[in-house]
Amino acid sequence: MTGKTLYDKLWDEHRVRESDDGTALIYIDLQLLHEVTSAQAFGGLREAARVPRRKAANLAVADHNVPTTDRRAGITDPIARLQVETLDRNCKEFGITEFAMTDPRQGIVHVVGPEQGATQPGMTIVCGDSHTATHGALGALAFGIGTSEVEHVLATQCLVARKMKNMRINLNGILPDGVVSKDMILAVIGLIGTSGGTGYAIEFAGTAVSNASMEARMTLCNMAIEAGARSGLVGVDERTITYLQDRPYTPRGEDFECAKDYWLQMVSDPDAVFDQEYDLEVSTLRPQVTWGTSPEMVVSVDDVVPDPADAPDQTRQGDWTRALDYMDLAPGTRIDAIEVDKVFIGACTNGRIEDLRAAAQVASGRKVAPNIKQALVVPGSGLVKTQAETEGLDRIFTEAGFEWREPGCSMCLAMNADRLEPGERCAATSNRNFEGRQGYGGRTHLVSPSMAAAAAIAGRFADPKQL
Amino acid sequence: MEKFINYTSVVIPIDRSNVDTDAIIPKQFLKSVEKSGFGDNLFDAWRYLDQGEPGQDCSNRPLNSEFVLNRKPYREGRVLLARENFGCGSSREHAVWALRDFGIRTVIAGSYADIFFNNCFKNGVLPIVLPSADIDALFDCDKDSGPFSMEIDLDRQTAVTDSGQVYRFEIDDFKKECLLEGLDDIALTLQHEGDIAAYEERRMREVPWLFQDLSR
Ligand code: SF4
Numbered sequence: 232m233t234g235k236t237l238y239d240k241l242w243d244e245h246r247v248r249e250s251d252d253g254t255a256l257i258y259i260d261l262q263l264l265h266e267v268t269s270a271q272a273f274g275g276l277r278e279a280a281r282v283p284r285r286k287a288a289n290l291a292v293a294d295h296n297v298p299t300t301d302r303r304a305g306i307t308d309p310i311a312r313l314q315v316e317t318l319d320r321n322c323k324e325f326g327i328t329e330f331a332m333t334d335p336r337q338g339i340v341h342v343v344g345p346e347q348g349a350t351q352p353g354m355t356i357v358c359g360d361s362h363t364a365t366h367g368a369l370g371a372l373a374f375g376i377g378t379s380e381v382e383h384v385l386a387t388q389c390l391v392a393r394k395m396k397n398m399r400i401n402l403n404g405i406l407p408d409g410v411v412s413k414d415m416i417l418a419v420i421g422l423i424g425t426s427g428g429t430g431y432a433i434e435f436a437g438t439a440v441s442n443a444s445m446e447a448r449m450t451l452c453n454m455a456i457e458a459g460a461r462s463g464l465v466g467v468d469e470r471t472i473t474y475l476q477d478r479p480y481t482p483r484g485e486d487f488e489c490a491k492d493y494w495l496q497m498v499s500d501p502d503a504v505f506d507q508e509y510d511l512e513v514s515t516l517r518p519q520v521t522w523g524t525s526p527e528m529v530v531s532v533d534d535v536v537p538d539p540a541d542a543p544d545q546t547r548q549g550d551w552t553r554a555l556d557y558m559d560l561a562p563g564t565r566i567d568a569i570e571v572d573k574v575f576i577g578a579c580t581n582g583r584i585e586d587l588r589a590a591a592q593v594a595s596g597r598k599v600a601p602n603i604k605q606a607l608v609v610p611g612s613g614l615v616k617t618q619a620e621t622e623g624l625d626r627i628f629t630e631a632g633f634e635w636r637e638p639g640c641s642m643c644l645a646m647n648a649d650r651l652e653p654g655e656r657c658a659a660t661s662n663r664n665f666e667g668r669q670g671y672g673g674r675t676h677l678v679s680p681s682m683a684a685a686a687a688i689a690g691r692f693a694d695p696k697q698l
Numbered sequence: 699m700e701k702f703i704n705y706t707s708v709v710i711p712i713d714r715s716n717v718d719t720d721a722i723i724p725k726q727f728l729k730s731v732e733k734s735g736f737g738d739n740l741f742d743a744w745r746y747l748d749q750g751e752p753g754q755d756c757s758n759r760p761l762n763s764e765f766v767l768n769r770k771p772y773r774e775g776r777v778l779l780a781r782e783n784f785g786c787g788s789s790r791e792h793a794v795w796a797l798r799d800f801g802i803r804t805v806i807a808g809s810y811a812d813i814f815f816n817n818c819f820k821n822g823v824l825p826i827v828l829p830s831a832d833i834d835a836l837f838d839c840d841k842d843s844g845p846f847s848m849e850i851d852l853d854r855q856t857a858v859t860d861s862g863q864v865y866r867f868e869i870d871d872f873k874k875e876c877l878l879e880g881l882d883d884i885a886l887t888l889q890h891e892g893d894i895a896a897y898e899e900r901r902m903r904e905v906p907w908l909f910q911d912l913s914r
Pocket of ligand 1: 294295339340341360362578579580639640643644661662
């Protein structure tokens with residue numbers, strides 16, 4: 232008998248029952264909730280006179296709509312305010328723990344879960360948000376669901392699902408200075424495409440992953456969804472255990488020891504077989520920049536904008552042409568000659584302390600270029616913000632001319648006041664460069680935190696090492 | 699959920715791959731706490747020439763006359779045709795609610811993003827997958843001879859063009875039944891209450907820390 236992959240183990244552990252046609256009922260250990268995708272689920276529950284099966288297995292936080300400036304005045308946009316207040320009310324009514332907007336623990340749901348130790352290895356975790364994949368960095372099976380499924384999990388603590396296929400992406404080698412996990416995942420998406428992982432759970436493995444910090448692993452898993460996979464995974468090791476120690480929801484004492492033994496089993500067996508496998512040598516990887524309106528449209532900072540005439544097929548030729556038109560870029564333009572208007576550092580991709588440190592390192596002692604209209608730094612959570620302030624990172628940023636904000640999703644999807652105006656170009660550490668994602672008519676280039684800081688300083692894309 | 703009833707409709711071709719959920723329903727409309735009322739804002743940024751805001755009366759907004767949904771007879775269409783990876787991006791079920799509110803009950807594409815695909819079934823929308831050669835043929839059909847209709851027959855798992863070309867599609871038996879019967883899948887799951895309770899009891903013994911109380 233061949234061994235099991237990490238995904239196989241997680242699946243088997245959580246199968247409540249399975250029908251002949253392969254449809255299974257899967258038990259969910261933790262559900263995370265936020266304001267945008269939960270209101271209708273609570274509404275459905277109420278309509279059917281149902282209650283949450285295990286309210287203590289849910290954790291809620293408002294993140295998408297919250298303002299990142301002074302919060303004492305509350306939310307001024309009445310529609311956004313209603314949505315956040317609806318979450319508050321629902322959590323109160325159904326007895327679910329919520330970190331409200333003014334709670335110091337408030338932040339982006341995918342930053343908060345691991346930070347609080349609510350995310351643990353061996354769990355199944357869902358959230359009405361596609362970037363739930365992030366939590367897989369701790370050896371949990373975590374995936375995004377729609378609002379109807381949020382309601383389903385509230386009511387039954389289960390989901391109806393079919394097993395996905397197994398993919399492993401081996402990232403080997405030592406990353407060059409100034410090249411980070413964001414560059415790795417962008418390169419992976421460039422390699423396999425935005426639907427390359429559809430139907431798979433992707434496990435990230437190899438020396439570049441075992442050497443990576445927990446934050447870096449979260450960045451990798453975060454963007455598994457941009458590669459088409461609902462789940463990203465990294466096997467548990469000592470670094471995972473160390474990360475989990477002493478977090479508010481991490482088990483204590485004897486429970487911790489038992490949990491630890493269990494957690495350490497959350498790895499793929501050496502003889503496990505994957506349906507699909509890719510290898511990427513990262514020692515020669517260069518900082519990545521997207522040029523189009525899909526995360527797979529990505530090149531190195533020292534490359535040029537590609538020519539649709541060179542596209543591999545006709546559909547892609549059309550897509551590239553439309554993307555260049557939307558992005559207002561001509562084929563052959565050097566990436567490092569592209570000037571940007573705004574810079575956004577934050578999001579569940581890169582809003583953690585390590586990301587802010589990397590950006591601050593580039594910004595330190597320098598000034599934001601005069602052509603930059605706005606450079607935002609938005610910590611992923613209140614605790615990240617406090618930590619950064621303790622380290623003096625906020626001062627480095629503000630002295631360089633960046634704005635230091637309150638935690639939330641912010642300009643990642645521009646549901647609050649932080650957004651691009653039509654035609655503006657942004658270097659962003661978020662995960663999506665879709666048309667209008669950061670504001671109607673806005674143009675997004677996805678980059679790492681160091682690259683975003685470098686773009687702010689140089690006023691255009693630049694290799695952070697060559698500033 | 700409303701039962702899926704077989705129907706015939708003009709096919710709306712959107713000749714793109716990777717149509718993302720941000721395009722299907724832009725983020726500003728996600729602030730709604732309702733489950734309906736999204737139809738006017740389906741493909742908002744492609745459909746209108748101005749920037750849409752929630753709660754706005756869309757009847758006076760300037761239309762992008764180039765966009766297929768604004769052209770006759772497509773604007774009456776209830777079948778959408780697209781290429782690979784339709785519905786990629788965010789998990790927002792609002793994307794399916796917008797399609798459904800507009801009247802689209804069937805999407806035909808080369809492939810779908812997983813979350814979007816699941817969301818369709820929860821709302822009585824049928825996502826049909828066809829091989830890329832068939833997708834090419836359908837786009838060519840529209841390009842060469844103009845708008846055409848298809849009859850969507852879920853019982854038989856066929857989509858038939860008005861010129862008689864038959865396309866068979868695959869679908870899970872369980873999902874098919876849910877669509878045809880308009881079943882509430884929460885109620886279906888609750889029928890397995892015994893299994894769920896037994897599972898919980900065993901897990902509470904074996905891995906008690908997983909039953910952490912997040913309200914502490
Ligand atoms: S930061 Fe962006 S990607 Fe992450 S949860 Fe918020 S909106 Fe979604």
